[in-house]
Amino acid sequence: MLRCSMEWSRADLPAWGTAARADFYVCLEIPGPWGALAATEARLLDPTVGAELEATVQGLGGRLVLIRHPERRTIGADPLAVLVSGGFADGGWLRRFEVGEPAELLAWVREWGGR
Secondary structure (H helix, E strand, C coil): CCCHHHHHHHCCCCCCCCCCCCCEEEEEECCCCCCCCHHHHCCCCCHHHHHHHHHHHHHCCEEEEEECCCCCCCCCCCCEEEEEEECHHHCCEEEEEEECCHHHHHHHHHHHCCC
């Protein structure tokens, strides 16, 4: 019986497979559900802010990912966690901080510029 990984190796395909590739990732904690287009379909994320955030991150070579804390249900009571990671070729780095609202992250990404 051939395993999927054996077929993959035999076909000489890249190791990352179909995973999304980016120079860096910006992960924003958003409570509640979202659809397939997370940045614009999250119930508790303003679609305009989400679209601008996603476009800005993509324009810098990154990828926006929404994450969820299992106990958080609203925005505003507590800060939202942000994780930014990159430098994968050099061993990688991770930065964690908090924002009061998603628009603060958008301002931070614009100032940071993907460095």
